Amino acid sequence: MDTTGTVEGLLGLGILLSALYLQSESFIDPLASGIAVQSLLVAGLIGWLAYANGSLELAVVALLVLGVRAILIPILLRRQIRAFRWRARELRAAQRVTGHALAAVAIAIVAWFIFQETLAPFLPPIPGVALPFVLLAEGLLMLATRTNTLVQVIGYLEEENAIVYAGVLFVVAFPLLIETVVFLDVLGVVLVSIILSIQRNVFGAPEEEALEELTG
């Protein structure tokens, strides 16, 4: 394997491990750090590809990932955690750590298998070409199984990391304009999520009676 392939493979492995770690963590602060590390690894991978291909566009994308997902959004998340200390841990998840970890591994294997069997034959032979799909599945799993709003935001960010990872791996240079605006969109969703998260905190845990109108 050439140097580029080795670096891509190692960073991909790091991204996969970070995804598995996020699934088994119930404290929110380490989760914010975990998603920052994952974003850092994604930024590193894009930066490496920018260097290997001499692409200025990819370098810009790497800086965007670094600035927005590895630094800015984790800072915003940590502020939320400091403001509402009682939400610093997801208790329900804490009781199911083993289950979450096992589900994460199972989902990773299934997603890998599906991708390798259906799409990989049609794509260039890149090391870890199935990893973005696995990461997407892990993000969706986190969204579906967690109840803490901040953890769900982290699951959404993991999904978005999978998208940008797929973008650079499958097509090398997804149009920069689109990539940039997608980043702003993600930032917008995170900000709206945080506003709604604050409102949820203001109301506290919703009473069953209050949510009755959402049933039927």
Next chain:
Amino acid sequence: MNPSDPLLWLTVVLVAPIAGALLPLGFGVVGARRAARAASVVAWVGAAALLVLGANAQWGAYFGIDSVSDLFLFVVASIYALSTWHSRAYLAAIHAPFLTSQRYYALLGAFAFAMLLTLSVSDLGLMWIGVEGTTIASALLIVLERRPASVEAAWRYTLIASAGLSIALFALILLYGTTGTLNAFELAAHPLPLTAPIAFAVSLALIGYGTKVGLFPMHTWLPDAHSEAPSPISALFSGVLLPTALYAFLRVYDVVAAPVPATLYGLVVVVGLATAVVAAFLLQRQRSYKRLFAYSSMEIMGLAVVGVGLGGIALYGALVLVVAHAFAKSAAFYTSGNVLRHTGTTRMEEVRGLRTRLPWTGATWAASAAAVTGAPPFGTFLGEVLILTGAFALGQYAVAAALVVVIVISFIGVNWQIGRMVFGSEDREAAREAEPIRDLGIPWLCLGVTVAIGVASLPYLAPAIRAAAMSLGGSL
């Protein structure tokens, strides 16, 4: 300035809602309302001009419209204008809202801009951004009444819609990786054979955009958000947000060369049918009239997706249904706002005797319920008949039979429930209440448009629906 230049009118369509989003922030309550209303009317004039011109043009790599865009732009701009005008009465009744009037109108303008942008671009990436933008702009509007349930609904909406749209973006990356372009018009002009990556991309787009359309099983945000949002926003959600997301899917689906292989169109038909069936049954057990209408929207979207999958005359029927439903459902939600203001509840069993208490409102509501469920002579009836005709023409008798069952079940379910509230006798002794008739003008206008579509006599709009269907490969 050349008034026959589509670029001029497209600029008007896009700049007006931006003005509608920014200007209200610089005024007081009355000024904000007037600015928002003026902007919405200007946007409608621009969209109407594009419809009349039958605009079909591209500008650069990112912007472009055709007969399909013209049709959807007109419908979105119409409901945007109607909702903006109808908002006054609704806002006046809310105590201590989450948003000031200025911010409400600003977000309303931003919401409309995101939808109009989605329909004005030829680049599928920008189209995705527009659809995602609708989530950002509209999520806080759901919380207007500052209730725990509305915050919960907004949260679910943001999370589920964004997660779904991430899958749609993944589909676009696959498509770009395979074709090297995201220009929808270019892809439609040179449609692709159904290879594995294309099939995977279109299927992921169905899941991703389908989440925003409210397709089963990704529909769970829809009844919550539609029922918790203020009525003018519910009208935008049901009437035009769902069709805007459907439009984005249509553009991806359009890249597959005709005839679409049975595996793919079969998947689309099955998902659409499952959505309609689930919605038709779920709406029977609703306790809130706003949730009842939300599930009805889901059922209509399911029928429309079946029409898209079947193609031909059924596709034409799907477009007729979507356009007619936009106006009909807006009438239903606007009138729901009036009912809520007078009764103070959305629980159906607590509302009776509207015929006596609020005769004009009751009559409007009963007519709206008939319109959304496809009663003749409303346009929804024509749309449903055309979809059924398409199913029979293709020899898809099982699909046709299932559609008939769904249509009948939802017709009975919605009209029975609304009928009980309007004609129910528990409150027959209740005195007639003063009802502001002018608040019913907009619902009646919507119902008039729906009837005109039903008798296929509406100048410009009826030919525009035909042109859009032909452009997408449909037939008449």
